[in-house]
Every structure is written in C-alpha cells, then in structure tokens.
Amino acid sequence: MAVKNPKKKKNVPEGLWTKCPGCTQIIFNKDLEKNLKVCPKCDYHFTLSARERLAQLCLKKTFVELDAHMKPCDPLEFNDLKKYKDRLKDNTRKSGLNEAIITGIGDIGRHRVGVGLLDFSFLGGSMGSVVGEKIARMVEKAIAKRLPVIIVSVSGGARMQESILSLMQMAKTCAALAKLGENKLPYISIMANPTTGGVTASFSMMGDVNLAEPKALIGFAGPRVIEQTIRQQLPAGFQRSEFLVTHGMVDMVVERRNLKDTIDKLLDYLYKG
Numbered sequence: 001m002a003v004k005n006p007k008k009k010k011n012v013p014e015g016l017w018t019k020c021p022g023c024t025q026i027i028f029n030k031d032l033e034k035n036l037k038v039c040p041k042c043d044y045h046f047t048l049s050a051r052e053r054l055a056q057l058c059l060k061k062t063f064v065e066l067d068a069h070m071k072p073c074d075p076l077e078f079n080d081l082k083k084y085k086d087r088l089k090d091n092t093r094k095s096g097l098n099e100a101i102i103t104g105i106g107d108i109g110r111h112r113v114g115v116g117l118l119d120f121s122f123l124g125g126s127m128g129s130v131v132g133e134k135i136a137r138m139v140e141k142a143i144a145k146r147l148p149v150i151i152v153s154v155s156g157g158a159r160m161q162e163s164i165l166s167l168m169q170m171a172k173t174c175a176a177l178a179k180l181g182e183n184k185l186p187y188i189s190i191m192a193n194p195t196t197g198g199v200t201a202s203f204s205m206m207g208d209v210n211l212a213e214p215k216a217l218i219g220f221a222g223p224r225v226i227e228q229t230i231r232q233q234l235p236a237g238f239q240r241s242e243f244l245v246t247h248g249m250v251d252m253v254v255e256r257r258n259l260k261d262t263i264d265k266l267l268d269y270l271y272k273g
C-alpha cells in the first residue's frame with residue numbers, strides 16, 4: 001500500500017493566502033482585504049500600512065497630502081550594524097514612503113479633519129525629526145482651518161538613530177496638540193498594534209478621546225523590562241487594549257469595521273465646524 005509522505009508540501013502559489021497569527025487559519029488574501037484585514041475567524045487585526053488605513057478611513061478624492069516631499073536626514077551620521085543613511089534608503093524602497101508617516105487634510109465620514117497615519121513598515125513606524133515635524137505642521141494647518149485632528153499610531157517609539165532629536169519630537173508634537181486644545185478643536189487618537197515607547201509617551205496618549213484597536217499592545221517600556229525592574233510577574237493581558245480600558249488608560253476599544261463610524265460620531269459630539 002502506498003503511503004503518502006506527510007512532509008510533502010502541496011504547491012500553493014505565493015501571495016494568494018495568508019496564515020493568521022491569531023488562529024493559524026489560512027485566509028484567502030482577497031477575503032482578508034474585503035474584511036479590512038481582520039481575520040474572519042478569530043478577529044485578529046493585521047497591521048495596516050498608512051495607505052491602506054487611509055483608504056479605509058478617508059474619502060480618497062478629498063485627501064490632500066501635506067509635506068510628502070520631506071525626507072529625514074542623518075544629522076548624527078549614525079552607524080549601528082548599518083549606516084542610518086542606508087537604512088533610510090532601504091526603508092523607502094521597501095515601503096514606497098519618504099518617512100514613517102503620511103499627513104494631510106481629508107474627509108472622514110461627515111467631517112473634514114487633519115490626519116496623521118504612521119506606517120510600521122518604515123523603520124517600525126518610529127518617530128524621528130521629520131515624523132514630529134510633519135505632525136506639528138499638520139496640526140498647525142488644522143488649527144488655521146479650524147479642523148479636528150485624527151492620528152493613527154502604530155510605532156515602536158522614538159527613533160534611536162536620531163537620538164535626542166527624536167526625543168525632542170515628543171515635546172514638539174505635544175506642544176502643537178496643546179495649541180489645538182487651546183483653540184477648542186478636538187483630537188482623537190487611535191492606537192493600533194503595537195504603539196509603544198516615545199510615541200505612547202507623547203501624542204498617542206494626548207487624545208481628547210483615546211481609541212485602541214482590539215488586542216493592540218500599547219505601552220511605554222516592554223513587559224520584560226518592567227518585570228525585571230519591579231521583580232513581579234505581570235497580570236495576564238497586561239498592556240493590551242482591553243486591559244488598558246479597564247484601567248483607564250484607553251477610552252474605548254473599537255473594532256476596525258466600526259472605526260470610521262465611531263470617529264464620525266465622536267466628532268458630532270465634540271466638534272462644531
């Protein structure tokens with residue numbers, strides 16, 4: 001009797017299917033995209049690029065991008081395993097972006113808003129000088145036009161290759177958003193998986209309303225560092241959206257399919273245009 005070789009793999013064409021990290025289900029890519037890149041079986045929220053997020057939230061023909069030409073430079077001539085300059089080139093090629101953020105003005109639902117969308121595929125969505133500058137400029141533009149601001153974060157934190165210049169962006173973005181608040185204009189922050197480090201510690205947590213996608217990792221330092229520091233085991237679900245809602249760090253956990261409507265509704269409450 002012929003025995004099938006269990007190790008023999010069937011030829012599956014690449015790029016048609018994705019395996020869900022949440023439930024290991026194999027999903028047809030077209031179905032995944034139709035479902036806003038959320039697993040239909042277990043609700044795992046896949047990471048979206050800035051362009052994908054923009055397409056989901058914002059009416060395309062209304063969007064005017066700001067400062068698309070701005071590129072990071074290498075003021076410290078930083079070199080770790082690779083030169084920062086080369087890393088920037090590689091990440092631009094890989095992501096098709098000049099920086100880890102897209103900013104602009106566009107319509108979300110019934111409202112015209114200033115938008116910032118981080119992109120994890122560009123150096124882990126990290127915040128360097130240009131990311132901070134683009135956010136500050138977009139917020140200033142929103143103030144001038146009397147528009148609310150929406151920022152979607154997905155980031156590993158401040159960019160170490162720009163050192164203190166990255167950290168200074170925490171103050172810059174927060175100062176711009178404080179000015180937005182003084183002008184009585186609302187800011188809604190949306191945190192996707194993961195939102196960590198200097199981004200969490202600055203503009204991501206500054207929302208008048210802070211929203212998070214389900215099961216997103218949101219925190220400043222990672223759990224291992226905290227465990228080593230406080231010498232205690234951390235509770236289950238620590239630093240995930242659902243845990244943070246019950247502890248008052250996040251206002252609402254919103255499924256991706258409800259995100260646009262939730263923003264729209266919140267702006268109806270908070271904003272008189």
Ligand SMILES: [Zn+2]
Nearest residue numbers: 020023039042
């Ligand atoms: Zn799944």
